[in-house]
Amino acid sequence: MVHSPANPPPKVSIDPKKIALVAVPVSLVGVYSGIPAIAAVLALPAIIWGADAVRRIASYGLGTGVPSIGNLAASIGVISALVGLKYTPALGLAMGAATGFIFGHFVDKFKILNIPHLRRFATELAAAASLALMGLMEGIAKLGHAPLVLGTEVFSDMAVALFAAGFAIPIYWATSLSMFHPYNVSLGAAERQGRTLRVAINTSGMAITLAGVFRLGYLAMINQWGSMFEAVLIVILGVIIWAYGVFEVFRVCKRESASVVWTGVPPRVGGSK
Amino acid sequence: MAPWQLLLLALLAIIVALAFIAGWFEDLESEIGSQSNPNSQVQLAPQMGVVHRFFNKAISGEPALYAFLGGTAGGLFVVFWQGFHLHPLIALPLATGLTEVFHVTCAFNAHTSRIASASTYGHPLYMDVLLVHLPLIAAHGFMAVTAITALSYIFYTSIVMPLVPEIKGFIGYPVVIPALSLMLGITAGAIGSSTGDLHYGAEREFQHVPFGEGVPMKHYGYITVYAELGVRNSMDIVWFCAKLGGVMTGFTYGLILLLDNFRLLTGNLFANVAINIVIGALVLAILFFLNRYIEVWSRKKFGPYS
Amino acid sequence: MIDPLILILAALIIAVAGVLISVGTILLPIGGAPAAMATATGLATGTEMMLAGSGITGLLMAAALYNQPGWIIILNAGISSAIMMSVVMLIANVLIVLGKGIPPALAMRDKDPITKEDVKQYVTPGTVGHGVPTACFLDGMVGAFIAGVGGSITFLTVFKLATFKMVLGKEQINILEIFSPLVGIAPHQVIIPIALAVLVSLGLFFINANITAYMIKGVIEGWWDPKFKDLPKAAITCFIVTLVFGVLVSLIAL
Numbered sequence: 009m010v011h012s013p014a015n016p017p018p019k020v021s022i023d024p025k026k027i028a029l030v031a032v033p034v035s036l037v038g039v040y041s042g043i044p045a046i047a048a049v050l051a052l053p054a055i056i057w058g059a060d061a062v063r064r065i066a067s068y069g070l071g072t073g074v075p076s077i078g079n080l081a082a083s084i085g086v087i088s089a090l091v092g093l094k095y096t097p098a099l100g101l102a103m104g105a106a107t108g109f110i111f112g113h114f115v116d117k118f119k120i121l122n123i124p125h126l127r128r129f130a131t132e133l134a135a136a137a138s139l140a141l142m143g144l145m146e147g148i149a150k151l152g153h154a155p156l157v158l159g160t161e162v163f164s165d166m167a168v169a170l171f172a173a174g175f176a177i178p179i180y181w182a183t184s185l186s187m188f189h190p191y192n193v194s195l196g197a198a199e200r201q202g203r204t205l206r207v208a209i210n211t212s213g214m215a216i217t218l219a220g221v222f223r224l225g226y227l228a229m230i231n232q233w234g235s236m237f238e239a240v241l242i243v244i245l246g247v248i249i250w251a252y253g254v255f256e257v258f259r260v261c262k263r264e265s266a267s268v269v270w271t272g273v274p275p276r277v278g279g280s281k
Numbered sequence: 282m283a284p285w286q287l288l289l290l291a292l293l294a295i296i297v298a299l300a301f302i303a304g305w306f307e308d309l310e311s312e313i314g315s316q317s318n319p320n321s322q323v324q325l326a327p328q329m330g331v332v333h334r335f336f337n338k339a340i341s342g343e344p345a346l347y348a349f350l351g352g353t354a355g356g357l358f359v360v361f362w363q364g365f366h367l368h369p370l371i372a373l374p375l376a377t378g379l380t381e382v383f384h385v386t387c388a389f390n391a392h393t394s395r396i397a398s399a400s401t402y403g404h405p406l407y408m409d410v411l412l413v414h415l416p417l418i419a420a421h422g423f424m425a426v427t428a429i430t431a432l433s434y435i436f437y438t439s440i441v442m443p444l445v446p447e448i449k450g451f452i453g454y455p456v457v458i459p460a461l462s463l464m465l466g467i468t469a470g471a472i473g474s475s476t477g478d479l480h481y482g483a484e485r486e487f488q489h490v491p492f493g494e495g496v497p498m499k500h501y502g503y504i505t506v507y508a509e510l511g512v513r514n515s516m517d518i519v520w521f522c523a524k525l526g527g528v529m530t531g532f533t534y535g536l537i538l539l540l541d542n543f544r545l546l547t548g549n550l551f552a553n554v555a556i557n558i559v560i561g562a563l564v565l566a567i568l569f570f571l572n573r574y575i576e577v578w579s580r581k582k583f584g585p586y587s
Numbered sequence: 588m589i590d591p592l593i594l595i596l597a598a599l600i601i602a603v604a605g606v607l608i609s610v611g612t613i614l615l616p617i618g619g620a621p622a623a624m625a626t627a628t629g630l631a632t633g634t635e636m637m638l639a640g641s642g643i644t645g646l647l648m649a650a651a652l653y654n655q656p657g658w659i660i661i662l663n664a665g666i667s668s669a670i671m672m673s674v675v676m677l678i679a680n681v682l683i684v685l686g687k688g689i690p691p692a693l694a695m696r697d698k699d700p701i702t703k704e705d706v707k708q709y710v711t712p713g714t715v716g717h718g719v720p721t722a723c724f725l726d727g728m729v730g731a732f733i734a735g736v737g738g739s740i741t742f743l744t745v746f747k748l749a750t751f752k753m754v755l756g757k758e759q760i761n762i763l764e765i766f767s768p769l770v771g772i773a774p775h776q777v778i779i780p781i782a783l784a785v786l787v788s789l790g791l792f793f794i795n796a797n798i799t800a801y802m803i804k805g806v807i808e809g810w811w812d813p814k815f816k817d818l819p820k821a822a823i824t825c826f827i828v829t830l831v832f833g834v835l836v837s838l839i840a841l
Contacts (some may be wrong), residue, residue, distance in 0.1 A: 302684065314732050316618070317623075317632075318620045318622075318623035318624075318631050318632070319623050320626065321623075323619045341686070342633050342636050344632075344636040344639060344640060345636065366797065375750065383669025392720070396676060396694075417801055418672075441774050441775050441778070442775070444630060449629055449774075450774070452645050453651070454650050454651050455650060455651070455653065455774040455775075455777065455778065455780075456647070456650050457782045459780055459786055460785050461647075462641045464641070464646070464785070464789075466638055467636070467639050467643055468640045468643055468644060468671070469642070470636070470640070471632060471636050471637050471639065471675075472640065472675055472804075473632075474631065474632040474636065474637075475630040475631050475632045475637065475675050475679055476675060476678045476679050476682055477682075478622060478623045478631050479622075479625070479631055479679060479682045479683055479686065479687070480686045480687075481623075482623035482624045482625075482631065483623065483624050483625040483683070483686070483687045484686050485607055486624070487624065492687065492688050493687075493688040493689065494688075495624075495625040495626055495687075495689055495710075495711035495713075495714040495717045496624045496625050496626055496714070497626065497711065497712065497713025497714055498621075498626060498714075499713060525682070525685070526682065526686065528684055529678050529681065529724075530678075532678065533675060533678045534673055536674050536678075537644065537670065537671050537674050537675075539832040540646065540670055540674070541644065541647075541670065541671075543668055544663075544667075545651055551787050554652070554655055554659050556750040557659075557663050557666075558659075558662060558663065558666065560665070561666035561667070561669075561670060562666070563667055564608075564670055564753060565666070565673060565728065568670070568673040568674065568677055569673070569724065569725070569728070571677060572673075572676065572677050572680060572719070572721065572724050573702075573721055575664070575677070575680050575681060575684060576603060576680070576690070576691050576720060576721055579690040579691070580690045580709060581686065581741075583689070583690050585708035585709055585754055586708065586709060586710065586711055586712070
């Protein structure tokens with residue numbers, strides 16, 4: 009297959025503004041609705057938005073710093089998500105975006121990193137992380153189906169699932185991985201947004217499945233066997249998204265590799281032995 | 282000695298043994314999949330025109346991957362043990378087995394995507410490399426993650442709900458199991474990345490560069506592709522590094538957990554925390570002088586560069 | 588409701604801990620990817636991950652000693668982190684010496700800053716040093732100690748605030764009670780505050796270490812490296828970002 013030369017500016021198949029315009033309302037509606045299955049599954053657009061933001065920041069040359077930007081975003085995201093679940097979700101989103109903006113502003117001012125538009129990218133990244141984490145944590149821990157407008161009265165119940173059983177911490181790391189993993193595995197000369205975002209589909213499938221299994225365990229711990237149907241639904245939807253992502257990635261990579269062969273013997277080249 | 286004191290010593294011994302296994306298999310898993318720092322050479326090779334048959338698993342750094350695996354395994358273990366009330370010995374392999382499905386997905390993503398991104402240099406995607414190495418990656422990862430999760434179970438229950446009530450409060454960390462296995466996973470990854478990878482990157486990847494000197498940058502990308510019998514793949518690397526790099530990584534992790542828990546146990550047994558500080562300072566001084574001795578010995582034995 | 592003075596004071600303590608973590612990060616001798624191929628001095632890992640590894644060992648020790656006075660927790664956590672870093676550096680040296688046959692050497696100075704021996708003759712041409720010489724070892728020990736202290740200060744603050752609110756149900760909190768021992772609390776009662784404190788400390792490690800790591804850009808040898816002069820820029824950024832982070836954390840814990 010013939011490929012374009014290695015250094016054009018990062019081409020996009022999907023406009024970043026469109027991704028943001030879809031992700032913010034959809035995930036926010038999911039969080040406010042208070043139905044755990046909807047909140048968990050509607051975290052998908054937020055994770056894809058985050059993966060796209062990581063791609064935009066890191067394509068200016070972070071190299072091995074790609075996992076670190078994911079961790080940074082998830083760290084800001086998890087604390088603002090907890091604030092959002094305790095008070096009100098829009099406050100959590102606003103605080104996440106504000107912290108990301110402050111981070112981008114000072115890093116740019118002291119010339120620690122030289123990335124154009126860093127403030128906008130960092131704000132988007134932190135906001136995406138807090139949306140995704142709010143949705144997933146609500147999917148794990150919320151009991152009952154009332155809408156989550158003011159969270160104070162349900163937060164102490166959620167704290168039992170999130171901290172006494174300890175489920176907040178793996179889901180924090182799974183979200184971080186699902187945001188930086190797509191760009192990190194597609195680093196290379198022929199990186200393409202379409203393929204990167206397909207990897208983001210399968211990592212977000214992993215995060216949603218994990219949230220579903222944690223919800224199953226939490227309900228079993230407090231002996232609420234009646235609501236298990238919803239948790240099983242989250243797991244099934246997560247597995248479907250995950251499997252779709254894997255097959256898509258495989259199909260696209262086979263199409264875009266230089267050649268796909270069953271086996272072969274590498275030619276001898278000078279310098280290596 | 283009373284039986285509960287012997288039980289404490291037995292716990293200490295099993296903690297160190299599990300840490301040794303966790304460190305050893307963590308390093309081997311990062312070599313069967315060629316992860317983290319030496320992987321930068323495996324990624325650079327297509328750009329230099331070198332075609333290789335290694336598995337290019339670039340999920341993230343090793344600590345980040347082991348945090349994910351450890352945390353997921355810990356969380357699934359809590360789901361099966363505290364949720365569905367299975368016995369811990371059944372819940373443990375079930376949890377780590379399911380974690381390996383996540384692990385294999387990430388590894389698959391990594392190899393196929395990196396090769397597709399290297400398509401400008403014409404590197405082929407070898408399907409047999411993909412299919413042969415994925416189960417091996419799962420096997421090595423299973424051993425490492427099982428050891429880490431078992432360690433976190435022992436630490437948590439020794440302090441919060443021990444079977445023998447007299448040993449409560451002497452050894453262990455009161456951190457919930459998913460968090461504890463995530464943290465032990467990050468530590469295992471950081472250790473494996475700084476010790477075991479030296480053996481892989483400096484020695485096995487550049488085996489044709491002379492022994493006894495560092496690897497200058499002009500050799501970067503030109504890794505050893507042909508080996509003892511035909512073309513080298515990642516299984517040959519694991520076979521070699523299991524003998525020195527893997528063992529030393531396991532030794533490091535076991536030594537760290539031994540020193541830490543020994544300090545904690547002694548301080549708790551004598552109910553005097555000043556002992557912790559004194560033992561700690563003594564250990565630091567011994568390590569400093571051991572390092573100085575190794576440095577002086579090696580300089581005298583190997584001599585300056587010639 | 589939440590007392591704003593306690594909120595601000597707790598956020599300030601966490602911000603100071605963040606600056607300590609940043610200082611500890613810049614003192615670690617990190618070689619990054621080149622060090623794994625014996626092309627650079629130091630440990631063959633990314634900066635933030637090595638810091639997380641050693642800081643977490645300190646954090647575990649702090650969690651084990653949760654009911655002791657403040658200064659004991661902080662000192663022990665620092666020593667634990669330093670022990671972890673020292674063992675790792677020692678074994679890395681053993682592997683370089685026995686596995687590849689190279690003596691440790693650094694390349695930014697002609698003489699080792701601590702032992703004043705001549706090191707230039709041991710460096711392989713084409714590389715910038717290899718292994719962990721004595722000056723880097725001391726550097727790493729001190730850096731890990733400071734990072735452990737920073738992490739455990741954060742852990743202590745969040746843990747005590749959450750315990751006062753959730754377990755003891757106190758309404759009036761004196762900020763200095765953070766550093767005094769807890770009496771008569773069994774481990775199974777404090778599981779939730781410890782888990783929250785661990786999550787917050789992990790987040791703090793990653794934020795501060797990442798900001799400093801972006802400034803280091805991968806390879807740093809020690810305090811004599813020219814990149815060390817940029818420490819104030821990273822420290823101020825870490826202070827401000829951690830202050831905002833501390834305000835958010837206090838909103839959750841209180």
